[in-house]
Ligand SMILES: O=P(O)(O)OC[C@H]1O[C@H](OP(=O)(O)OP(=O)(O)O)[C@H](O)[C@@H]1O
């Protein structure tokens with residue numbers, strides 16, 4: 532797996548739209564992707580079906596590039612592109628580097644028709660599948676795991692696309708929330724463990740699928756439901772057909788979606804992201820209090836948990852750190868000094884708030900400890916009297932194989948230091964983490980989640996350790 536030194540990296544976002552009547556589908560995909568920008572900032576792309584009225588057929592048109600949604604897609608959208616279906620993707624690479632050939636959607640024509648795919652997740656047996664396909668003579672255009680899926684469908688001995696797809700899904704391990712196009716059909720698929728979220732929604736004119744409900748909100752869709760783990764949905768002009776392709780698998784949703792990745796105004800896994808984070812902050816305050824004057828978040832991802840902490844502890848909530856929104860959500864910088872500069876470019880204390888104060892600083896997670904070490908030194912420079920760091924996630928000690936780019940064990944600060952050791956290392960007066968049982972209590976179905984980056988108990992055994 533390629534690593535590109537950085538704090539926690541996000542993953543991808545997908546969107547798909549089907550319209551009963553020709554509509555400007557690329558524009559709808561753009562709005563959906565714009566709302567999902569926080570899930571991936573390396574590349575953006577769309578693929579839609581351009582109708583060919585002369586013979587009643589259509590062909591897939593793909594438009595994608597490295598960069599953010601608005602930069603990549605705005606120019607293309609200057610004129611309307613009438614269509615009835617399309618898919619879109621924002622990417623953070625988990626397998627295959629940040630290069631144009633790995634940008635999604637990926638489209639191909641094969642013996643079973645034309646197809647396109649946009650994938651959020653990571654196939655944990657990709658190396659084995661890659662080796663097998665290479666032996667059989669596959670020639671790959673990209674180095675991502677996503678392309679394997681198209682090859683497997685094309686090489687399948689099954690007679691048609693649908694049975695080849697089902698056969699292929701049965702061979703995939705790990706995380707895949709995906710949207711696909713096949714001829715005039717939009718297909719939505721969620722892996723049997725349900726690692727990544729996926730929603731389907733309906734308006735009077737369109738049916739849309741998206742990673743998070745904030746993208747459906749952008750499309751003015753209020754009637755939606757979760758695509759279930761192991762569910763496959765076929766969406767075309769005759770309506771929506773649902774099938775289950777892996778009955779009996781126990782769901783293991785990624786708890787980090789709720790801790791950090793998803794947008795606070797979204798629902799993921801049928802939970803409000805903001806309210807769940809607030810509950811995590813409140814649980815942290817119950818167990819890990821400290822004598823202090825105020826509670827401050829590390830914006831933006833620490834905001835909701837800090838609010839919950841402040842409410843529960845009865846301490847005042849203050850915005851004592853300003854975030855520069857022109858600095859992207861995450862930086863892909865290889866060296867520690869570059870990462871340090873990145874934190875300084877992004878976050879800065881409000882001196883008048885922190886001076887002379889005993890502060891509880893709430894962030895969602897500690898990965899390498901770079902962000903908090905720098906922040907605490909900035910806050911000391913600004914006159915903070917005490918800084919007690921509280922994390923609304925447990926200690927991250929293990930890498931993720933299901934689509935989150937968590938660094939190697941060696942680089943994870945909680946892997947080598949205890950909370951007290953971390954406090955000494957980053958210059959905090961105390962450091963405390965949310966405990967796993969408490970985290971589970973904040974969720975409607977605590978057992979139905981993956982906690983492998985905290986426990987090392989992988990729900991699907993990684994084959995590439
Ligand atoms: O211990 P570290 O290696 O520094 O990583 C931890 C930080 O990384 C994440 O924020 P990130 O900057 O990725 O994004 P955000 O601005 O959305 O919180 C997370 O919210 C922590 O603040």
Ligand SMILES: NC(=O)CC[C@H](N)C(=O)O
Nearest residue numbers: 542543624625626651652
């Ligand atoms: N983060 C993701 O979901 C990435 C999808 C896919 N594994 C890729 O690297 O392109």
Ligand code: SF4
Nearest residue numbers: 785786931981983984
């Ligand atoms: S290992 Fe952690 S980040 Fe990866 S799916 Fe499980 S909970 Fe999510």
Ligand SMILES: [Mg+2]
Nearest residue numbers: 829830831832
């Ligand atoms: Mg952060």
